[in-house]
Amino acid sequence: MRISTRGEYGVRAMLDLALYSSDEPVPLSAIAARQDISEHYLEQLISALRKAGLVISFRGAQGGYQLAKPAEEITIGEIIRTLEGPIAPMKCVEGSHTDCTQSELCATRVLWQKLQASMEAVLETTTLAWLKDKAQKIQATAANQR
Amino acid sequence: MRISTRGEYGVRAMLDLALYSSDEPVPLSAIAARQDISEHYLEQLISALRKAGLVISFRGAQGGYQLAKPAEEITIGEIIRTLEGPIAPMKCVEGSHTDCTQSELCATRVLWQKLQASMEAVLETTTLAWLKDKAQKIQATAANQR
DNA sequence: CCAATTCCGAGGAACTTGGTCGGGATTGTT
């Protein structure tokens, strides 16, 4: 019942972009170094994020990545779904499966749907901007205590 | 981000017990047959449920299993936690880890805690009795339509 | 005593995870 490193790294990479990108694109190596993630592995993940339209890339020297949209318009759900597949605690609540052979199975299905709905509620309403704001506030607090 | 068959089968087995057990204990073979689950595999799962105090067993001929408590007092969360481990979408929100090296990690941690809380809210407030009731209502509806 | 049943630990095939490796394509800089 865990989100794998794909989702975790993906969210961290997107947060990194939200925090550290300016006009110039951020090269993969910088994200990987800051977030302490294998560069080659992260490449696979960010490639998926690019294909999903969440980041844009610039090739060649001085190239790198940027968010494709304002952080306010990117939800954590989009990131997770891109990297981990549908947010569904059970196969039978992916898409629109209506084929339940046993009535008991249907009863459990209602349960999984409730669970899925509550997970989606959190992930689809939390934006990257919210996460960025949280991170900056934590940084500020840490700076004050110094 | 899926619950594995351990959790799925476990919930179904417990629901089966809630639905079909009377005074006499229900043998594993009956549950396995009704739920179409490998008997040997289910044995491992129900053994864990027994050690967790969710079912009680009777050995020997005419033996079998029964719920250890009324269905009202058994939550789906207990079942899932027994079979799948802590309900935590990420390692860092299991138990009380307070060691965040980077502030960005702490920001994502707040996110995972929100997600965890919403999952627990569903799983800990849903009881086996609720599920049993759902299953019986679905059965009744199906019977009427015939 | 016997059949039904739970209890227990070892093993194993298939899949998933979390990467590595090597090289090609593109582009700013000199």
Added chain:
DNA sequence: AACAATCCCGACCAAGTTCCTCGGAATTGG
């Protein structure tokens, strides 16, 4: 034009997890 930085792509692989199977010992009602 050359070069270095960088993205892009596909193949491969080790370790772990999942989802079982198998064989047999212990217990107990009839």
